[in-house]
Amino acid sequence: MALLEAKGVKAYYYVRQGQVKAVDDLDLAIERGITLGLAGESGCGKSTLVNTLMMNVKPPLHLVEGTIVLDGKVISNMDRSTLQKNIWGVLVSLVPQSALNALMPTMSIEGFVKDVIRHHMSVPDSQIISMTKKRFEELNLPVEALSMYPHELSGGMKQRAVIAISTLLNPKLLIVDEPTSALDVCCQKQVLRMLIDLRKTGITQSIVFVTHDIAVLKQIADWITIMYAGKIVESAPTDDLLNDSKHPYTFSLINAVVTPEPEVRKRGLTSIPGEPPNLLDPPKGCRFHPRCPKVMDVCRSVEPTLVKIEGNRIVSCHLFPSES
Amino acid sequence: MVPPILKELFKTKKLDISLGIFIGMVIISIFGSALYPNPLAVAGPSYRPPSNAFPLGTDDRGRSLLALLITGIKNSLYIGVTAALISLAIGVTIGVISGFKGGVTDSSLMLITDLILVMPAILIMMLIAAYLKERNPLFVSLVIGITAWPWVARAVRSQIMSLKSREFMYMSKMAGLRDMRIIIEDLLPNMASYIFMAFVLLMSGAMIAEAGLSMIGLGVTKGVTLGSVLYWAQQNDAVRRGLWWWFGPPGICLIALAASLLLISTALDEYFSPRLKGG
Amino acid sequence: MLLEVKDLRKAFHVGLIRRKEIVAVDKVSFNVEPKKFISLVGESGSGKTTTAKMILRLVQPTSGSVMFEGKDVWRFKKINELRRYWREVHAIFQDPYASYNPLHKIDRILYQAFNLMEHSDTDRNKMVREALREVGLRPEDVLGKYPHELSGGQRQRIMMARCYMLRPKLIVADEPISMIDASTRAGVLKLFSKLREERNTSVIFITHDLGLAYYVSDEILIMYKGSIVEKGPPDEMMNNPQDSYTKRLREDIPLLYGKWDGF
Numbered sequence: 001m002a003l004l005e006a007k008g009v010k011a012y013y014y015v016r017q018g019q020v021k022a023v024d025d026l027d028l029a030i031e032r033g034i035t036l037g038l039a040g041e042s043g044c045g046k047s048t049l050v051n052t053l054m055m056n057v058k059p060p061l062h063l064v065e066g067t068i069v070l071d072g073k074v075i076s077n078m079d080r081s082t083l084q085k086n087i088w089g090v091l092v093s094l095v096p097q098s099a100l101n102a103l104m105p106t107m108s109i110e111g112f113v114k115d116v117i118r119h120h121m122s123v124p125d126s127q128i129i130s131m132t133k134k135r136f137e138e139l140n141l142p143v144e145a146l147s148m149y150p151h152e153l154s155g156g157m158k159q160r161a162v163i164a165i166s167t168l169l170n171p172k173l174l175i176v177d178e179p180t181s182a183l184d185v186c187c188q189k190q191v192l193r194m195l196i197d198l199r200k201t202g203i204t205q206s207i208v209f210v211t212h213d214i215a216v217l218k219q220i221a222d223w224i225t226i227m228y229a230g231k232i233v234e235s236a237p238t239d240d241l242l243n244d245s246k247h248p249y250t251f252s253l254i255n256a257v258v259t260p261e262p263e264v265r266k267r268g269l270t271s272i273p274g275e276p277p278n279l280l281d282p283p284k285g286c287r288f289h290p291r292c293p294k295v296m297d298v299c300r301s302v303e304p305t306l307v308k309i310e311g312n313r314i315v316s317c318h319l320f321p322s323e324s
Numbered sequence: 325m326v327p328p329i330l331k332e333l334f335k336t337k338k339l340d341i342s343l344g345i346f347i348g349m350v351i352i353s354i355f356g357s358a359l360y361p362n363p364l365a366v367a368g369p370s371y372r373p374p375s376n377a378f379p380l381g382t383d384d385r386g387r388s389l390l391a392l393l394i395t396g397i398k399n400s401l402y403i404g405v406t407a408a409l410i411s412l413a414i415g416v417t418i419g420v421i422s423g424f425k426g427g428v429t430d431s432s433l434m435l436i437t438d439l440i441l442v443m444p445a446i447l448i449m450m451l452i453a454a455y456l457k458e459r460n461p462l463f464v465s466l467v468i469g470i471t472a473w474p475w476v477a478r479a480v481r482s483q484i485m486s487l488k489s490r491e492f493m494y495m496s497k498m499a500g501l502r503d504m505r506i507i508i509e510d511l512l513p514n515m516a517s518y519i520f521m522a523f524v525l526l527m528s529g530a531m532i533a534e535a536g537l538s539m540i541g542l543g544v545t546k547g548v549t550l551g552s553v554l555y556w557a558q559q560n561d562a563v564r565r566g567l568w569w570w571f572g573p574p575g576i577c578l579i580a581l582a583a584s585l586l587l588i589s590t591a592l593d594e595y596f597s598p599r600l601k602g603g
Numbered sequence: 604m605l606l607e608v609k610d611l612r613k614a615f616h617v618g619l620i621r622r623k624e625i626v627a628v629d630k631v632s633f634n635v636e637p638k639k640f641i642s643l644v645g646e647s648g649s650g651k652t653t654t655a656k657m658i659l660r661l662v663q664p665t666s667g668s669v670m671f672e673g674k675d676v677w678r679f680k681k682i683n684e685l686r687r688y689w690r691e692v693h694a695i696f697q698d699p700y701a702s703y704n705p706l707h708k709i710d711r712i713l714y715q716a717f718n719l720m721e722h723s724d725t726d727r728n729k730m731v732r733e734a735l736r737e738v739g740l741r742p743e744d745v746l747g748k749y750p751h752e753l754s755g756g757q758r759q760r761i762m763m764a765r766c767y768m769l770r771p772k773l774i775v776a777d778e779p780i781s782m783i784d785a786s787t788r789a790g791v792l793k794l795f796s797k798l799r800e801e802r803n804t805s806v807i808f809i810t811h812d813l814g815l816a817y818y819v820s821d822e823i824l825i826m827y828k829g830s831i832v833e834k835g836p837p838d839e840m841m842n843n844p845q846d847s848y849t850k851r852l853r854e855d856i857p858l859l860y861g862k863w864d865g866f
Binding site: 041042184185186188189192193196212213214215216218219220242252253254256257258259260261262263264265269270271272273275276291 | 646647754756757784785786787788789790791792793811812813814815816817818837838841851852853854855856857858859860861862863865866
């Protein structure tokens with residue numbers, strides 16, 4: 001049984017101008033024991049998706065339809081206090097974008113940990129600290145950091161501390177949203193190494209890594225799911241996706257990545273004309289059709305459905321019509 | 325772009341109520357002054373409590389307190405606006421020059437600003453006021469205005485310094501625009517909301533400062549203000565004698581004016597801050 | 604030689620009584636020839652943006668010189684001299700939102716450029732529209748709009764349109780594509796190449812992205828803590844880095860066609 005299964009999920013923002021269909025009729029399964037990379041450009045809905053998957057849904061965002069089952073428990077109908085007590089931090093943990101800034105400047109890391117843990121269990125402070133120290137050692141983090149204040153730590157150290165603390169209660173699913181976008185490359189590598197250790201030591205079962213940086217996913221993800229304008233367009237094992245992508249958007253996105261490798265120079269950089277659409281009024285039919293180099297007539301009026309191809313790969317494109 | 329912003333603004337209750345109170349009092353004072361053109365004229369017997377003829381009673385010289393109150397509001401508002409404009413003019417000019425030029429100009433201007441900031445305003449006002457035998461509302465406004473500007477200068481300077489290193493400033497500079505043009509076209513519009521709020525706050529403070537000056541006998545010598553009425557009430561021992569219709573209404577009106585202005589500035593602040601972030 | 608930067612230094616003094624010196628840029632020297640793309644690569648705090656601002660005559664150096672076509676740019680005092688300089692040397696900044704005054708329409712960014720140009724009898728509207736078309740925008744789509752009504756990609760292209768109007772000899776581009784959607788970045792990069800082909804324009808790219816520098820430059824300069832630690836052509840930097848910082852930088856960049864050790 002998959003760790004997380006989402007079926008028919010619709011999450012819309014209700015704003016003055018109408019409904020922003022950030023997540024629109026989405027099915028997703030996260031297996032146990034994998035690192036899933038969720039990639040797409042800004043505004044494609046990936047942050048909204050992961051927040052919705054763990055039911056962190058606050059107005060103006062509403063879960064309009066759909067069921068979400070996490071580790072066998074249906075969480076899409078739980079109220080916020082149940083989620084806070086039994087699910088968040090315990091079964092699933094989300095490290096949001098710029099979590100570094102969530103550290104209060106007047107509290108030491110120790111104080112922050114105590115604050116977080118007290119929410120979930122009533123244990124004496126000494127136990128919390130020894131638990132945290134052990135965990136820090138396990139993950140190769142300097143224990144001295146606990147008594148320091150946020151401004152004394154580097155960006156990479158802060159991020160690793162936040163991730164370590166978010167996983168203190170061993171949540172089976174860890175979701176990290178753009179954890180390294182604001183960091184220098186050396187700090188980024190440290191954070192990525194730590195995420196790998198988290199899975200190796202069994203502290204978490206699966207990780208969902210949200211990013212726009214596909215090269216990072218090559219290094220740490222087992223599976224990559226590509227999103228565009230609120231929809232999943234392709235999902236496949238990492239190397240299969242990078243070497244043999246099926247969806248035209250995936251292909252263009254990969255070829256827009258620039259790394260200091262001679263292969264990049266050889267293939268050149270592609271750019272896709274136009275801009276990602278406004279989710280208030282997305283294009284009819286396939287949302288990518290106005291920019292697609294392989295657009296066909298059917299794409300302009302009919303939305304493609306997710307189809308299984310070659311093993312467990314899925315793609316949503318009229319180039320791969322469903323059998324039935 | 326402007327009309328939709330104003331429409332949004334008026335949706336906040338806080339602003340509607342405080343603005344309503346303030347504008348209400350302004351209208352009353354303007355029309356009321358027309359009804360009572362001669363508030364300082366003796367109208368009836370002295371020390372009378374409120375009655376049908378005199379809704380707010382009379383003072384020690386038999387003048388209608390209602391007439392005095394209405395004219396008082398008008399003059400207090402006048403002093404408030406004038407003093408605020410004077411402070412604003414001085415503060416914004418110094419703040420802009422200081423923040424924009426930097427260096428020695430900045431240091432010297434800020435030295436002057438800090439000196440005036442540190443000096444007790446009341447003492448300065450008392451000194452100046454005591455020298456002038458005849459004090460009309462304009463003089464009083466000047467006295468208040470030249471002591472209240474330092475915080476405006478400092479605040480404007482900070483804003484300018486933070487705006488100065490925004491990229492659009494560089495783009496204007498590299499387009500070869502002269503300094504004055506950059507200040508007028510780029511900086512001031514981005515500070516308009518802040519300057520307006522500063523004006524509202526200055527006005528509120530000025531009206532209270534006027535009352536303060538009046539209470540020590542250094543207010544206007546010609547004309548009536550809320551402060552003057554309170555002063556006369558105090559001179560005549562109104563509190564001990566229980567003549568609430570004398571000190572009550574002016575006090576309440578002064579508080580209402582100052583408080584409504586403060587609320588307006590808070591509502592504006594809440595409104596403008598999220599806008600600046602979102603865009 | 605188009606641009607000669609010699610021993611450029613910028614130090615900030617903090618504190619009133621016990622003055623501390625923070626050196627942002629420490630004796631930076633390099634040259635730029637016409638029609639060349641060079642990249643100043645460094646992480647945050649390396650001093651690359653401060654260097655750019657000193658070249659653009661926006662921030663005063665503590666010592667050192669910036670010579671453009673043989674003249675010391677920091678000796679220019681009169682507004683005409685400055686205008687002539689900024690006509691030849693212009694900038695594209697990183698944040699396509701902060702580069703615009705939010706209270707003005709985007710037209711202003713373009714029409715401002717006429718301040719730098721001598722001939723006032725040309726059809727201004729025509730020039731603006733042509734420049735917009737050259738960068739791949741339709742004038743009807745963007746003229747008359749406010750910055751927040753346009754996307755990051757559009758705003759950055761309008762900045763490029765301003766450069767297309769000025770045809771400068773040198774553009775200093777500070778992270779010109781880092782805040783644009785990945786799918787539209789290559790398009791903006793092509794605009795730089797177009798200017799180089801048509802006008803021999805040189806570009807100094809300021810970036811933290813070694814991948815971008817490798818792809819687009821003729822020469823890469825690595826900056827660390829205010830100094831240039833290594834410089835050379837891209838292939839040499841990647842295949843044979845000498846400096847320890849460069850080596851570390853290269854090791855830490857996520858690759859698309861290879862995997863890190865131990866991952």
